[in-house]
Amino acid sequence: xxxxxxxxxxxxxxxxxxxxxxxxxxxxxxxxxxxxxxxxxxxxxxxxxxxxxxxxxxxxxxxxxxxxxxxxxxxxxxxxxxxxxxxxxxxxxxxxxxxxxxxxxxxxxxxxxxxxxxxxxxxxxxxxxxxxxxxxxxxxxxxxxxxxxxxxxxx
Numbered sequence: 001x002x003x004x005x006x007x008x009x010x011x012x013x014x015x016x017x018x019x020x021x022x023x024x025x026x027x028x029x030x031x032x033x034x035x036x037x038x039x040x041x042x043x044x045x046x047x048x049x050x051x052x053x054x055x056x057x058x059x060x061x062x063x064x065x066x067x068x069x070x071x072x073x074x075x076x077x078x079x080x081x082x083x084x085x086x087x088x089x090x091x092x093x094x095x096x097x098x099x100x101x102x103x104x105x106x107x108x109x110x111x112x113x114x115x116x117x118x119x120x121x122x123x124x125x126x127x128x129x130x131x132x133x134x135x136x137x138x139x140x141x142x143x144x145x146x147x148x149x150x151x152x153x154x155x
Contacts, residue, residue, distance in 0.1 A: 001115055003123065003150040004143075007078045011035065012139035016081040016100075021089050024081075025049060025066065028102050032079055036104075038072030044104070058091025062134075063124045067103035067117055069110065076105040076112055078120070080142060082133065099124070099133055123149045 013031065018024035025048050033041035047068040051057065058064045079102040086096030101120050105113035124130060129149045136142045 001112070001119070002147075003078065003116070003119055004147045006076050006116060007080065007143060007146060009139040009143050011077065011079045012142050013079070013081040014136065014139060014142065016083050017085065018083060018087050020087060021052065021097075022049070024083065024087050024089070024097070024100070025052070028066070028079060028081060028100065031081075032077075032102070032104060036073055036077070038074075039070055039104075040072060044068070044070045052090070056090035056092070058089035058095075058097055059121070059124070060091055060093040060095065061124075061127070061130055062086065062091075062095050062098040063130065064089050064091065064097040064100045065103065065117065065120055065124070066100065067105075067113070069105045069107040069113060071107055073104060073106045076103070076109055076116060078103055078116070080146070082136070082142070099130065119150065119153065122153045126152075 029045045033039050057066045081100040083098050086098045089097040132145050
């Protein structure tokens with residue numbers, strides 16, 4: 001299972017702006033809903049917000065990996081967003097989040113969801129990868145960086 005099978009360049013946003021965590025989640029939901037009209041945006045926002053209330057998905061080093069299962073998807077997808085100004089996200093290290101890896105899965109694919117979540121965690125664990133993503137100028141560069149870093153991790 002490779003991340004490239006769940007990402008395309010139209011799901012990568014290089015200049016997302018948000019004043020806070022709630023606004024960031026709202027913007028991610030808006031973009032996901034516009035791309036996947038079968039998603040109930042209110043339900044998706046509720047699920048993501050509920051997950052964040054339980055425990056922040058801000059994993060440190062400026063990275064957040066919000067994730068949930070949501071009806072209306074035919075397959076698991078990843079949206080990537082770079083937040084140049086950063087946003088407070090209640091991350092474990094309290095650093096502002098500058099790169100978001102949103103994982104959305106159909107409700108009946110929990111095993112795949114967990115495997116992809118683990119892959120994402122390994123990919124964003126590379127400091128060199130994170131620095132390169134923050135310097136990337138366009139979605140294609142970020143996509144290439146993700147595919148390259150993902151290939152370093154054997155199934």
